Amino acid sequence: MHCIGVDVSKQELVTFDGTKERIFPNTRGLAEFDRFLKRLTDALVVFEPTSTYSRRLETLCRTQRISCCQLNPRVIPHLRLVGKGRSKTDSTDAELLYRYGIERGRQEAAQLENDELAESIQARLACYRVAQKSRVAYQNVFEALSHDPATSDVLLDEIRAEIGELKHKEKRQVDAAQKLVKEDPETKERLELLLSIPGVGPITALTLLALFRKYGNANRSQIVALSGFDPIRIQSGTSVHGKSRISKRGNREVRRRLYEATLSAARYNPGIRAIYRRLKEGGKPEKVARTAAARKLLSIAHAIYRSGEPFREPNQEET
Template identity: 75%
Template sequence: MHCIGVDVSKQELVTFDGKVERVFPNDRGLPEFRRFVKRAEDAFIVFEPTSTYSRRLETFCRMQRILCCQLNPRIVPHLRQVGRGRSKTDSTDAELLYRYGIERGHGEASELSHDPLSEAIQARLACYRVAQKARVAYQGLHEALENDPATARTLLSELKREIVALKDKEQLYLVAAQRIVEEDERMGRRLDALLSIPGIGPITALTLLALFRKSPGATRSQIVALAGLDPIQFQSGTSVHGKTRISKRGNRELRKRLYQATLSAARYNPTVKALHRRL
């Protein structure tokens, strides 16, 4: 395989293939990068998923059925330290990704899966989170200004209207996500099953449903790792015994939803409540 390490930024892709460093624009369709990869025989790409910035590269790899190794962004700093603490630049990161691919990436490389239903749910939930974050910020601002006698009443009224509008948007995105699921009879039944669990609300249920669709063959331990809830031990000989903690190297949103659902279940779900008390 022809390994290509790719460091993704907002405007460009910096690549390293073991010989030459190249820079390509991170524009729609990645035409220049496409021509470069087409010339390489049996290529596979190693990169860090960076949400919005890497979306085009992910789409390109999925559509072209190119093997990829998506490296957790938390790993690269450790690779840099192993490489004698080299400076962080786009070119050095591309080289680090390439070297990881040569050493270990072949066994981890796979084609990116595409599930329209899961992606549609995640898109609506992302819009929901943005609207919710904006509403909370407006509510905090309203509470602060409300206690200031110098604040004009018209401004407070405008903020109240904005808060109500954002609440409506939150509900709109949530209902849209549920409707997308309900259009698929099988997924609709699964959503109902998740919602029947005490402590699981619509947001958590939709988040879990998207996860199960994206990773259909995942085991229990793999789901725990995907959420970043797997335990990490710190122990060396007889003198070093660090406190065991969760890795937090998985999906932050999934971990947040599961945590909130657990808090609710510890209060209202008799089985979980008994387990919580025992622990």
């Protein structure tokens, strides 16, 4: 395995392969970096998604079928702490990413599928989130102003109309995403399978569908890691026994949707309900119980997506 740590910025890619640091221009097509990768066998690219700056690298990995490991930006500061207090000048981010790739990268790596449908679904959901966030903000303002006697009815009507328009925008984006799915019979069937899971609604199902299509070859543990639900252990001082928490390295939107879905799944999904109740009755905090339930829900959804079989309630609740 040839592991390459890549620190992505607007203008360049700083890379480290265990022996040498190299810099490549972050230009359209990444021609120079592509030529470099083609000289390697079994390459693994480890990088942090950085909004639009890393899109070219993601596209290159996807189109050239290069295995990659995408880390949450929170990981790098943690790696510096683990690295015995090294400062940013002692170890470049590219080197830290390389080290992580050598230690855990292959376990978490996945190949990005060149899937235009998944990209289109994610784009529609991104527009949906923008409209939803704006609607919630307007609703909060409306709630506050409606209790103020000095607020005019004209202003309240304007805000009410804006909220209504944003709701329409949300619906249009979801409808457009569902229309894309319905154009492909197999994908439509996969979406229906995900919707058969108690607690999984249309937005969560579309979010998971795009994730599973984008990482079509990923196994269960890789999907868990790509979603940031994999555990990491944090040590403090000289203590040998550290606390565990989820890494939060992966897709934040997947985690958010699954957290929301657990509220319903904990009531109507037997397996999720059993895990949630067991942890709560054992004295675990609400956040811990919901995280475990969300991770289990993700595993169930991935298994159903891969198997092609709809959700079936077990004969007895899981523990």
